[in-house]
Amino acid sequence: MSSRTYRAEAIVLKTNDFAEADRILVLFTRHFGKVRVVAKGIRRATSRMAGHAEPLTHATYQLARGRELDVLTGAEARAIYPDMRDDLSLIAAGWYVAELVDRFTADRVPSAPLFDLLETALRGLDAGVDAPVVCRWFDLHLLDRSGFRPELGECAHCRQSLAEETNGWEPAVGGALCASCATQLPNVAALTVRALKSLRYLLVSDLASAARLRLDVGLARELDRHLRGFLRYVLDRDIATSHLLDELRDLRRPAPVS
Ligand SMILES: [Zn+2]
Numbered sequence: 001m002s003s004r005t006y007r008a009e010a011i012v013l014k015t016n017d018f019a020e021a022d023r024i025l026v027l028f029t030r031h032f033g034k035v036r037v038v039a040k041g042i043r044r045a046t047s048r049m050a051g052h053a054e055p056l057t058h059a060t061y062q063l064a065r066g067r068e069l070d071v072l073t074g075a076e077a078r079a080i081y082p083d084m085r086d087d088l089s090l091i092a093a094g095w096y097v098a099e100l101v102d103r104f105t106a107d108r109v110p111s112a113p114l115f116d117l118l119e120t121a122l123r124g125l126d127a128g129v130d131a132p133v134v135c136r137w138f139d140l141h142l143l144d145r146s147g148f149r150p151e152l153g154e155c156a157h158c159r160q161s162l163a164e165e166t167n168g169w170e171p172a173v174g175g176a177l178c179a180s181c182a183t184q185l186p187n188v189a190a191l192t193v194r195a196l197k198s199l200r201y202l203l204v205s206d207l208a209s210a211a212r213l214r215l216d217v218g219l220a221r222e223l224d225r226h227l228r229g230f231l232r233y234v235l236d237r238d239i240a241t242s243h244l245l246d247e248l249r250d251l252r253r254p255a256p257v258s
Pocket of ligand 1: 156179
């Protein structure tokens with residue numbers, strides 16, 4: 001093997017078709033961070049690597065260094081998460097976690113902890129863990145590992161401990177607020193006791209323990225709202241896939257009888 005080629009374990013975050021049969025893959029590699037590579041001729045029926053060039057594929061890729069983009073020269077599948085791919089709400093959750101990784105990472109900055117987090121989330125979805133639980137667990141641990149852990153232990157404003165009552169949530173201040181600060185500051189959302197407990201539990205749990213959390217519709221919506229607000233504040237933009245998840249959730253709910 002020449003020194004121009006290297007192998008990288010990676011998960012495909014997203015793809016873009018271009019030219020006649022080529023595709024750009026955005027790979028999140030375990031050891032080299034996020035890398036953009038070109039898969040030449042991948043969209044031809046004869047391509048042997050086509051099955052490894054889809055979003056959320058986990059494989060070991062063989063790559064050749066190129067002038068602008070590295071070039072895909074071989075691939076060996078590690079996991080294709082077949083059960084996740086069978087269910088639209090699970091695969092949409094997979095796209096969601098992949099989009100978040102893409103948003104939180106710069107090219108070629110290695111982060112093995114983020115790679116592990118992504119792999120664990122995809123495995124969890126494939127194993128049938130409730131998609132909203134996986135997404136909220138992922139939100140919190142991604143924020144934590146990226147240096148943006150929300151304050152859940154005490155009031156982010158006055159540092160008093162949080163009483164067992166409805167408190168507040170304001171991403172711009174850093175997370176949870178005591179009931180007193182919540183009434184004095186603008187734009188504070190209500191944070192229920194059970195939502196605060198769930199956030200704390202998710203943050204200290206691995207995914208296997210988090211999977212025991214049962215989220216009813218109201219609690220799932222509240223956690224989604226709070227973490228979505230926090231992510232929007234950190235990223236200064238919306239997560240596109242979360243709108244797809246909203247649509248899928250609304251599709252599943254039977255229409256109200258009038
Ligand atoms: Zn306070």
